[in-house]
Structures are given as structure tokens and as C-alpha cells.
Amino acid sequence: MTSMTGRPAAAYGAMPEAVGLNFSDEDRNLHAVLRLRLGAEHHERAAAILHEAGAVAGGELDRLARDAERHPPRLEQYAPSGARIDEIVYHPAYSAMERITFGRFALAAMSHRPVLGFPAPAPHTFKYALSYVLVQSEFGLFCPVNMTDSLARVLRLFGDERQQALYVSRLTETDPARLYQGAMFLTERAGGSDVGASETVARRTPQGWALSGDKWFCSNVSADLMLTLARPQGAPLGTKGLGLFLVPRVMDGRRNGYLINRLKDKLGTRDMASGEVTFDGALAEQVGDLERGFVQMMVMVNSSRLSNAMRAAAMTRRGYLEALVSARGRMAFGRPLAELPLMRETLTELLLDTEAALSVVLHAGQVYDRADSGDSAAKALLRILTPLAKFSLCKRARWSTGEALEARGGNGYIEEWVNARLLRDAHLGSVWEGTSNIIALDVLRAFERDGADAVLFADLDERLAALAGPHARRAGALLSRAVARARRTVEQVKAADNPEREAAMWRLAERLARLWTASTLLEEAEAESGTSYRKLVVACEYLRRRVLLPEGEVWLGPRPAATGWFDAVTDSTPVPAAAAVPLINALEVEALER
Numbered sequence: 224m225t226s227m228t229g230r231p232a233a234a235y236g237a238m239p240e241a242v243g244l245n246f247s248d249e250d251r252n253l254h255a256v257l258r259l260r261l262g263a264e265h266h267e268r269a270a271a272i273l274h275e276a277g278a279v280a281g282g283e284l285d286r287l288a289r290d291a292e293r294h295p296p297r298l299e300q301y302a303p304s305g306a307r308i309d310e311i312v313y314h315p316a317y318s319a320m321e322r323i324t325f326g327r328f329a330l331a332a333m334s335h336r337p338v339l340g341f342p343a344p345a346p347h348t349f350k351y352a353l354s355y356v357l358v359q360s361e362f363g364l365f366c367p368v369n370m371t372d373s374l375a376r377v378l379r380l381f382g383d384e385r386q387q388a389l390y391v392s393r394l395t396e397t398d399p400a401r402l403y404q405g406a407m408f409l410t411e412r413a414g415g416s417d418v419g420a421s422e423t424v425a426r427r428t429p430q431g432w433a434l435s436g437d438k439w440f441c442s443n444v445s446a447d448l449m450l451t452l453a454r455p456q457g458a459p460l461g462t463k464g465l466g467l468f469l470v471p472r473v474m475d476g477r478r479n480g481y482l483i484n485r486l487k488d489k490l491g492t493r494d495m496a497s498g499e500v501t502f503d504g505a506l507a508e509q510v511g512d513l514e515r516g517f518v519q520m521m522v523m524v525n526s527s528r529l530s531n532a533m534r535a536a537a538m539t540r541r542g543y544l545e546a547l548v549s550a551r552g553r554m555a556f557g558r559p560l561a562e563l564p565l566m567r568e569t570l571t572e573l574l575l576d577t578e579a580a581l582s583v584v585l586h587a588g589q590v591y592d593r594a595d596s597g598d599s600a601a602k603a604l605l606r607i608l609t610p611l612a613k614f615s616l617c618k619r620a621r622w623s624t625g626e627a628l629e630a631r632g633g634n635g636y637i638e639e640w641v642n643a644r645l646l647r648d649a650h651l652g653s654v655w656e657g658t659s660n661i662i663a664l665d666v667l668r669a670f671e672r673d674g675a676d677a678v679l680f681a682d683l684d685e686r687l688a689a690l691a692g693p694h695a696r697r698a699g700a701l702l703s704r705a706v707a708r709a710r711r712t713v714e715q716v717k718a719a720d721n722p723e724r725e726a727a728m729w730r731l732a733e734r735l736a737r738l739w740t741a742s743t744l745l746e747e748a749e750a751e752s753g754t755s756y757r758k759l760v761v762a763c764e765y766l767r768r769r770v771l772l773p774e775g776e777v778w779l780g781p782r783p784a785a786t787g788w789f790d791a792v793t794d795s796t797p798v799p800a801a802a803a804v805p806l807i808n809a810l811e812v813e814a815l816e817r
């Protein structure tokens with residue numbers, strides 16, 4: 224076992240990997256950001272749990288995830304008697320991972336009732352941090368974990384008393400034998416992005432609602448409770464006519480009326496069962512107001528979008544950790560790879576993606592917590608942060624997991640190492656829960672329907688104005704100019720006609736996400752200043768590479784890889800202000816020249 228801090232000397236032919244490390248203890252940045260976003264008291268409680276999770280993620284969970292992926296689930300449609308059973312058979316490794324996530328770490332329960340020593344339901348911020356550590360080893364199962372958690376949220380918000388009493392306690396069980404897992408079956412052949420085109424019909428019968436229609440993508444297809452959308456007979460077309468329904472797998476002790484036609488043969492998340500389903504008179508319970516089915520469903524979808532951003536952040540971190548461990552332990556051209564200038568550039572890029580993603584996720588978690596405690600300004604802000612995080616982080620994780628793969632050389636492409644799995648799984652994040660284009664258009668909808676652009680800019684202005692340290696203030700002033708430019712662009716886009724307006728949204732969403740990210744990194748730098756200026760270096764590097772300088776421009780100014788601070792920044796050890804100030808000076812000169 225190696226440790227990044229007490230690492231052995233690099234050697235020719237060495238092929239080190241991060242397995243065996245504690246994924247929490249090694250991640251000092253995680254703890255620094257979490258302390259800021261969660262508060263010192265919660266962080267103390269969180270740290271012990273994260274330590275335990277870090278050991279599991281770096282060991283047992285990683286092994287189980289490999290096994291489960293190599294032995295994907297099977298669909299058994301018939302019993303020996305010929306009776307239709309449609310059962311999914313999972314490998315024991317998958318069941319063991321369910322016990323770790325749902326049971327030991329209570330991830331579907333913690334937002335709904337006190338667990339793991341928290342006196343009340345745990346903050347989303349903590350849930351994201353804990354999931355972030357574990358997802359570094361297992362991505363697929365976090366889809367069922369998140370859907371179970373999100374379904375409990377929907378039922379607590381919109382379910383009737385009976386549904387809450389009957390289902391929420393089972394969805395938040397930590398005993399696997401009593402647990403009900405959740406799922407959402409929305410996508411149909413006709414309607415993935417265009418959900419309003421859904422063709423599933425709901426009919427009133429003496430037994431209650433009965434659903435008929437096909438669902439084309441159903442992850443966690445063996446779940447106990449499914450949320451789905453269907454159009455009651457006579458209801459209008461489009462999303463307005465869709466009602467929200469809960470379909471239990473078993474009704475009155477018998478299989479409910481739906482068939483699992485087949486399982487999807489997927490690029491990634493191969494250990495988790497996604498299937499195609501036909502509702503054939505499945506009995507269903509109405510959830511909430513029939514006329515508001517789609518709006519209520521979006522609560523689950525939005526919570527899943529944020530969870531996806533967190534998962535993208537986790538995969539980005541694992542890729543970076545692997546690249547760092549590999550580059551430090553392996554020699555080429557007479558030096559450890561991590562000492563070669565261009566490899567340092569690669570590692571710096573991966574570090575920036577990693578810290579940027581975590582910064583966004585934990586800030587969003589903090590805003591989510593405030594929104595849940597009744598803060599209406601936070602709720603309005605979350606409306607825009609959710610699509611920005613999902614859009615930007617999931618898209619970027621595709622790139623960064625690919626770069627991390629290449630940083631390991633040929634081994635990165637070989638299935639024994641985690642990189643290939645990370646790359647496959649990372650590609651899913653930007654497809655499900657709304658593809659990137661659909662998410663970018665949701666940003667436009669948030670501007671138009673909810674005035675979310677004004678909310679976002681007010682938040683950026685306020686947080687940048689609060690920067691008090693002299694160095695962070697200077698960097699903040701550079702960012703403020705970029706924010707002012709973006710504000711003008713948003714106004715132009717809003718005023719434009721189609722096709723220009725929609726076509727602009729891909730780049731605009733990414734632009735806004737980067738401004739938000741730079742602002743959260745600077746806040747973290749501010750919280751650290753006085754003890755170290757490491758995060759200021761990271762924030763300024765992010766500002767330079769992702770916000771201020773045009774993509775692809777060659778820059779010969781000061782950077783950690785060239786100024787001798789690379790190892791300190793990478794190891795999260797203190798650096799003086801002198802490591803950041805030349806960078807800020809150079810950026811100011813650049814800004815004057817532009």
C-alpha cells in the first residue's frame with residue numbers, strides 16, 4: 224500500500240495504482256471545502272464517517288465494483304413451470320454493494336431521518352461528500368441509491384398520508400431485507416427529451432388506476448416502487464396532460480401487471496440493470512395533483528440531476544488520483560513522470576477539473592440545504608445552479624476521465640485498471656436525466672420563466688463583493704469584469720430570436736457554470752487565506768485557463784508547474800502568498816492588454 228504523502232521512490236517498470244489508499248484521508252481538499260460548506264461542528268462528525276467510507280472505497284468497494292461489472296445482471300423471464308416471473312438475478316458482489324450503500328452508509332435514508340449519529344436528517348452537503356468518496360469506486364449503483372432517496376422526497380412532498388406512512392419508511396430502510404428501492408420510468412420510444420410526447424395511458428378501473436404503454440429506458444428495473452408519468456384518458460396532449468403515478472412491483476401479494484421485455488446491453492453501468500418495460504394494465508396510485516404530474520416529477524429529476532453532477536465530480540477525482548499516483552511512481556527519461564513539465568501540465572488540468580467540480584457540488588449542496596430549510600432566495604438560486612452543474616460537470620468528466628486514462632499510458636486502456644470503467648460511466652452522466660442540450664435549454668427556460676439569470680448574477684455579485692483579502696479581491700475584480708460581460712451576453716441571447724437564441728445556449732451554459740465555479744473557488748481561497756494561499760493558486764489557475772484566456776492560447780506566464788509550487792499545491796500543503804501573487808499580476812497585465 225502506498226500513500227501519496229509517504230510515497231515510495233519512483234521506479235522504471237512500476238505501475239502503481241490508487242487502490243489501497245484511503246480516498247477520504249488522501250483528499251485534504253475535500254475536507255477543507257467541506258469544513259467551509261458544512262461548518263466545523265458537522266464536519267467533525269462527518270470526518271469520522273468519511274474516514275470509514277474512504278477505506279471502503281479504496282478497498283472492498285473497488286473490488287466488488289470490478290466483480291459486479293464483470294458479472295452483469297441477468298433477466299429470468301420464466302419459472303421452470305413456464306410462468307412469467309421477470310426476475311433480475313444479480314451477482315453477489317452487487318448485493319454486497321447494496322448492503323454498503325443503502326445499509327452501512329444509509330445513503331437513501333439520511334436526508335429523511337437521523338442516521339449515522341446525526342441528530343436530525345443529515346445535510347445534502349454531507350450526503351454529497353460521502354457519496355463523492357464512494358462513487359470513486361462505484362458509479363452504477365448510485366443511480367438506484369439516488370432514485371430511492373429522491374422518490375422518498377417526492378412522496379414526502381406530494382404523497383398522501385397513506386403513501387407516506389406505507390412507503391417512506393420502507394424507502395429509507397437500512398435493513399436490506401425490508402428496504403424498498405425506487406426507480407423512475409419516464410423515457411418512451413417517442414419521448415426521451417420530449418417527455419410531452421409520452422403515449423402511456425392511465426385508465427380509471429374499479430381497482431384504481433391501470434396503466435398501459437411501453438417504457439424504453441428503466442434503470443433499476445427490479446425496483447419495488449416506480450414513479451412514472453401517464454396520460455389519463457381524455458387529458459390534454461403535452462406535459463400538461465401527464466399525471467404522476469406510483470407503480471408498486473407487487474400488489475396484494477401478486478406481481479403487478481407489467482413485463483420486463485429485455486435488459487439493455489450498455490456501454491457502462493453494466494452492473495446495474497436497465498430494462499425495457501411494458502405496462503399491461505399495471506395498477507398504479509396517483510401521486511399528488513393529477514394536473515401537476517410533470518411538475519411534481521421534475522422534483523425527482525432535478526434532485527437526480529444534482530446527484531449526477533456529484534457523481535461526475537467523483538469520477539473526475541478518481542481519474543486524477545490514479546493519474547497522480549501513476550505519474551509519481553513511474554519513471555521515464557530518467558525522472559518520475561510527475562516531474563516532466565508537460566505531464567505536470569496534464570496533472571494540473573486534472574487537478575483543476577477535480578477541485579472545480581467538488582467546489583461546485585458542495586456549494587450547490589449548501590444552497591440545497593438552505594432551500595430545504597425554507598430560504599426562498601436559495602430555492603430560486605438552486606433552480607439555475609442545478610442545470611449549470613449537471614451540464615458542465617457531466618460534460619467535463621467525459622474529457623477528464625479520458626485524459627486520466629491517457630496519463631496511465633497503455634495500461635489505462637486495459638480493463639484491469641479502473642480507467643476504462645470510469646470513462647464508460649462518465650459518458651452516461653451527460654445522457655440520462657436530460658442530455659446536455661436539453662439541460663442547456665433548461666437554463667434558458669430558467670431565465671425566461673423564473674428570472675434565474677438575475678438571481679444568479681445577484682449571487683455572484685454579492686459573493687465577489689464579500690471577498691475581503693487583498694489578493695482574493697484582486698482576483699475577484701478580474702472575475703467581476705468577466706461576469707459583467709456575461710451579463711450583457713445573456714441579455715443579447717434573451718433578446719435574440721430563434722434559431723440564434725437556442726443555438727447560443729450550449730456555450731452560454733458552460734460560460735455561466737465557469738463563472739460560478741471561479742467564484743466558489745475564490746470563496747474557498749478566502750476561507751483559507753492567512754494559513755495558506757494554495758487555494759488562491761488553484762482559483763487563479765482556473766480563472767486563467769477556464770475564464771479569462773481564450774481556449775487554446777499559449778501562455779508562458781507563471782504557473783505552479785513552472786514556479787516550484789507544483790508539489791505543494793498537489794499535496795495540499797501550505798503555500799505562501801508569493802506563489803499566487805505573480806499569477807495575479809500577470810493576469811492583470813493580460814486583462815489590460817485585451
Ligand SMILES: Cc1cc2nc3c(=O)[nH]c(=O)nc-3n(C[C@H](O)[C@H](O)[C@H](O)COP(=O)(O)OP(=O)(O)OC[C@H]3O[C@@H](n4cnc5c(N)ncnc54)[C@H](O)[C@@H]3O)c2cc1C
Pocket residue numbers: 407408409410411412413414415416417440441442443489492497651654655656657658659660661664
Ligand atoms: C443507460 C441508460 C439508463 C437510463 N435510465 C433511464 C431511467 O431509469 N428512466 C428514464 O426515464 N430514462 C432513462 N434513460 C433515458 C435517458 O434519460 C434518455 O435517453 C435521454 O433523456 C435522451 O432521450 P432519448 O434517448 O429519447 O433521445 P432523444 O430525445 O431522441 O435525443 C436525441 C438527441 O437529440 C437532442 N435533442 C433533443 N431535443 C433537442 C432540442 N430541443 N434541441 C437540441 N437538441 C435536442 C438530444 O440532446 C440528443 O442528443 C436512460 C438512458 C440510458 C442510456
